[in-house]
Amino acid sequence: MTLGGTSLGAGTLGGSIWGVPLSSVGKSTQLLWAIQAVVGRSVQLVWGVEAVSIQPPSVIFYHLFDEGQMDILQGYQLFYSFLPDDPDNAIAIFDTSGRLDGRLMRTGEQIEHYGIQIQVRGRDYVEAWRLANTIATYLDSLRKEVVVTEAGDAYILHNVSRSGAVIPIGVETVNTRLRRLFSINMTVTLSREN
Amino acid sequence: MAYNERLDDGFSTYFTLSNIPNVKIYEKEITPPGITAGGPIDTTTMRNITWRTMKPRALKSLTQGSASVAFATESIPIIMGQIRVNQQVTVTFPDQSTLTFWGWLEEFTISALVEGEQPTATITIQPSNMNNSDVEVAPVYTPPADSSNG
Numbered sequence: 640m641t642l643g644g645t646s647l648g649a650g651t652l653g654g655s656i657w658g659v660p661l662s663s664v665g666k667s668t669q670l671l672w673a674i675q676a677v678v679g680r681s682v683q684l685v686w687g688v689e690a691v692s693i694q695p696p697s698v699i700f701y702h703l704f705d706e707g708q709m710d711i712l713q714g715y716q717l718f719y720s721f722l723p724d725d726p727d728n729a730i731a732i733f734d735t736s737g738r739l740d741g742r743l744m745r746t747g748e749q750i751e752h753y754g755i756q757i758q759v760r761g762r763d764y765v766e767a768w769r770l771a772n773t774i775a776t777y778l779d780s781l782r783k784e785v786v787v788t789e790a791g792d793a794y795i796l797h798n799v800s801r802s803g804a805v806i807p808i809g810v811e812t813v814n815t816r817l818r819r820l821f822s823i824n825m826t827v828t829l830s831r832e833n
Numbered sequence: 834m835a836y837n838e839r840l841d842d843g844f845s846t847y848f849t850l851s852n853i854p855n856v857k858i859y860e861k862e863i864t865p866p867g868i869t870a871g872g873p874i875d876t877t878t879m880r881n882i883t884w885r886t887m888k889p890r891a892l893k894s895l896t897q898g899s900a901s902v903a904f905a906t907e908s909i910p911i912i913m914g915q916i917r918v919n920q921q922v923t924v925t926f927p928d929q930s931t932l933t934f935w936g937w938l939e940e941f942t943i944s945a946l947v948e949g950e951q952p953t954a955t956i957t958i959q960p961s962n963m964n965n966s967d968v969e970v971a972p973v974y975t976p977p978a979d980s981s982n983g
Contacts, residue, residue, distance in 0.1 A: 740951050743903065744845040744860040750903070750951045800949030826949055 696753040696829060697732040699794050703786045711777050713770055727818050728761045738826055752826040759821045771805040771821040785832060793832035801825045837977060840927055848900055848958065850938065851921040857905035861953065865924045865932065866898040866960055895934055895960035895972055901953050912941045919961050934972035936960040
């Protein structure tokens with residue numbers, strides 16, 4: 640597995656963030672560091688406190704695959720919020736613009752459908768497209784999926800609404816290697832499990 | 834917000850049905866009841882010269898109110914029990930002023946349920962202006978608690 644761009648392996652921790660080997664810290668700390676890396680500043684997370692412990696949807700999606708769905712990814716490394724140069728075969732989950740769906744008059748709660756984009760990058764065009772399509776099909780099958788994050792917070796992924804089919808977004812060249820990119824775009828309905 | 838001043842935002846406005854104040858419906862858009870004279874009475878006769886003449890009706894009507902609401906399904910049987918039951922209905926405006934009138938839940942219509950969107954229903958409230966003793970009762974506007982600076 641990878642966390643925030645650093646490979647964690649299946650049960651084997653590897654890589655580092657800010658020069659500190661991931662193998663030397665707990666998973667919660669790794670997650671906190673990854674979020675800090677994403678937002679570019681120190682984040683104080685108090686686990687279990689509703690107001691501050693809500694996770695970015697991309698992180699929740701990351702854990703969706705982390706919780707037993709790794710087979711779908713066919714060995715491609717998984718990242719959230721960015722897609723590093725290496726490895727060639729990689730998948731990244733990004734937060735994108737979501738959609739507001741009205742506000743409740745009594746509580747002020749905003750009904751929001753978060754935006755998610757999954758990018759699949761691979762050396763082989765057919766293989767990468769097939770993987771993207773497999774992921775898309777898997778997402779279509781989700782209904783009230785419970786996702787538990789590293790912090791132990793449980794979220795209900797009510798539904799994934801894809802905005803369209805898998806989109807080929809081009810070819811990139813790195814040291815004469817061609818890599819094909821595909822994206823899947825969607826909005827999701829998420830809630831915290833009580 | 835400052836009381837007794839112009840309303841600049843519709844947030845938040847909601848209905849309260851006195852028999853089921855805690856029913857699990859969650860207002861997203863509200864149309865409070867309006868007031869209408871019910872249209873003019875045409876008093877034009879053959880003796881008129883240039884203009885048609887009109888008179889207002891003697892009685893006034895409170896028009897239907899409606900709301901688009903999110904809901905929990907457990908509210909469905911509760912609403913089934915309250916449809917067409919005359920009761921006091923209160924509209925609370927953003928400045929916390931209220932308009933209370935007698936009326937009933939005329940309609941609860943669930944909208945098309947669509948993937949990726951929150952299910953909603955439309956409720957329609959029909960004012961009766963009559964209490965359960967069949968006595969005519971006018972709607973009552975109650976200003977905000979602190980309206981001295983208006």
